[in-house]
Amino acid sequence: MGRRGVREEIVEAALEQFHVQGYNAAGVKVITDAAGVPKGSFYNHFDSKEALAVVALQRYGAEHPVRELAGGHGEPLTRLRAHFESIRDDVVRHEFTRGCLLGNLGAEVADHSEVIREAVRQGLAQWTEAIAVVLAEARDAGALRTGVDPRATAGFIVNAWEGSLIRARADRSADAFESFFALVFGALLPAGDTASARQ
Amino acid sequence: MGRRGVREEIVEAALEQFHVQGYNAAGVKVITDAAGVPKGSFYNHFDSKEALAVVALQRYGAEHPVRELAGGHGEPLTRLRAHFESIRDDVVRHEFTRGCLLGNLGAEVADHSEVIREAVRQGLAQWTEAIAVVLAEARDAGALRTGVDPRATAGFIVNAWEGSLIRARADRSADAFESFFALVFGALLPAGDTASARQ
Numbered sequence: 427m428g429r430r431g432v433r434e435e436i437v438e439a440a441l442e443q444f445h446v447q448g449y450n451a452a453g454v455k456v457i458t459d460a461a462g463v464p465k466g467s468f469y470n471h472f473d474s475k476e477a478l479a480v481v482a483l484q485r486y487g488a489e490h491p492v493r494e495l496a497g498g499h500g501e502p503l504t505r506l507r508a509h510f511e512s513i514r515d516d517v518v519r520h521e522f523t524r525g526c527l528l529g530n531l532g533a534e535v536a537d538h539s540e541v542i543r544e545a546v547r548q549g550l551a552q553w554t555e556a557i558a559v560v561l562a563e564a565r566d567a568g569a570l571r572t573g574v575d576p577r578a579t580a581g582f583i584v585n586a587w588e589g590s591l592i593r594a595r596a597d598r599s600a601d602a603f604e605s606f607f608a609l610v611f612g613a614l615l616p617a618g619d620t621a622s623a624r625q
Numbered sequence: 626m627g628r629r630g631v632r633e634e635i636v637e638a639a640l641e642q643f644h645v646q647g648y649n650a651a652g653v654k655v656i657t658d659a660a661g662v663p664k665g666s667f668y669n670h671f672d673s674k675e676a677l678a679v680v681a682l683q684r685y686g687a688e689h690p691v692r693e694l695a696g697g698h699g700e701p702l703t704r705l706r707a708h709f710e711s712i713r714d715d716v717v718r719h720e721f722t723r724g725c726l727l728g729n730l731g732a733e734v735a736d737h738s739e740v741i742r743e744a745v746r747q748g749l750a751q752w753t754e755a756i757a758v759v760l761a762e763a764r765d766a767g768a769l770r771t772g773v774d775p776r777a778t779a780g781f782i783v784n785a786w787e788g789s790l791i792r793a794r795a796d797r798s799a800d801a802f803e804s805f806f807a808l809v810f811g812a813l814l815p816a817g818d819t820a821s822a823r824q
Contacts, residue, residue, distance in 0.1 A: 446736075447737075448649060448733050448734075450647060450649035450650050450733075451649050451737075523736040524736065525732060525736075528795075529732060529788070529791050530732045530733065532732075532791040532792070532794060532795045533724060533728060533729045533731075533732035533733060533791050533794075534647050534649075534729070534732060534733045535647075536791075536794050536795050537645075537722040537723065537724075537794060538646075538647075538650075543794070543795055543797070546795040547795040547796055550792060550795055578803075578804045578807060578808070579804075579808065581792070581800070581801060581804050582785065582789075582801075582804040582805060582808045584788070584792070585785060585788035585789040585791070585792045585801055585804070585805070586781065586784060586785035586788055586789075587788065588787070588788035588791055588792070589728070589783070589784035589785055589786065589787035589788030589789070589790075589791075590781075590784040590785075590788070591788075592728050592731040592732050592735075592784070592787055592788075593731070593749060593780070593783070593784045593787070595731060595732075595735050595736060595742070596727075596731045596735050596742055596745040596746040596749055597746055598742070601780070602780065602781075602784055604777075605777045605778075605780050605781040605784070606781060606784070608777060609777070609778065609781045609813060613812070613813055613815075614808060614812055614813055616812075
């Protein structure tokens with residue numbers, strides 16, 4: 427295995443172990459064992475577990491399935507719903523475990539590591555930005571009332587999703603997702619027509 | 626210090642340490658040191674750190690300031706807003722750290738401990754129930770449109786709050802709270818009058 431290969435194996439294993447176990451529960455030995463590399467090789471590639479977590483968070487953000495959002499097929503709000511349905515399906519497939527790495531490390535580690543906090547902040551901001559673009563598109567197409575602030579609303583939707591994930595894991599149930607879809611798409615994002623009639 | 630005194634010191638220290646450090650970062654020695662009791666005394670009172678976490682979560686839920694909700698002073702939605710403003714003020718006072726113990730242990734540990742998952746589930750369910758009562762009161766007083774489902778909406782609001790807390794900590798900013806208040810009280814919970822005019 428070449429030098430690049432070892433580093434890549436460590437990143438992939440860390441992504442998985444941080445996601446499944448959490449940051450503090452996944453020690454360097456747990457990660458190098460999962461990667462199938464000697465523990466001693468770790469510090470040839472990373473200064474610390476903290477530095478590795480930053481790389482893992484960036485990788486996670488880059489792999490996040492935003493393609494349904496920017497794809498351009500179908501109505502903007504239909505794409506937005508499909509995006510969250512796809513994440514929900516992943517969570518159901520994992521029997522309501524794992525959640526979102528950004529939210530998990532945000533809850534567990536952001537208070538204690540500036541670099542991890544910054545990586546979580548950036549990941550959530552990028553996701554919010556992608557959703558804000560779709561909401562602006564929906565608004566411009568008349569599918570959303572004009573008073574909607576795309577960025578604030580996108581941020582709130584991301585936050586509501588992160589909390590719904592924690593709740594779904596605590597409940598081992600999709601109830602929180604059902605409420606998310608009903609309230610975000612049924613009440614929070616009112617259709618342009620209805621809103622026009624209301625004004 | 627009597628036997629009950631030691632147990633109580635451990636519970637209080639655990640509540641603080643789990644909240645500040647997280648579950649895995651707060652070992653038994655960290656907790657007994659913070660409690661000012663010998664590490665050896667721990668297992669006279671608790672079978673495991675896991676069992677202690679369940680007690681700490683129950684204590685946290687019992688201490689949660691729901692008094693503004695059930696108090697009966699003022700309009701129901703005004704009380705609901707004051708409730709979240711009070712929690713927000715606590716978070717700002719702690720400079721956007723700590724968050725909510727239920728959400729934190731939900732994100733970090735619920736996947737790995739059935740008893741902790743159940744304690745988180747119960748804590749969030751009790752909080753949701755208290756908010757559902759206020760929403761039902763608002764709806765019956767005509768301050769909310771009749772189509773609102775108090776329990777599903779209350780659950781969503783709690784979940785949105787938990788996610789907003791993670792985001793505020795990642796951002797070290799109150800922006801997520803501002804969006805929460807604007808969208809929950811401005812868009813999600815439409816006034817009864819507006820809704821009547823809309824129907």
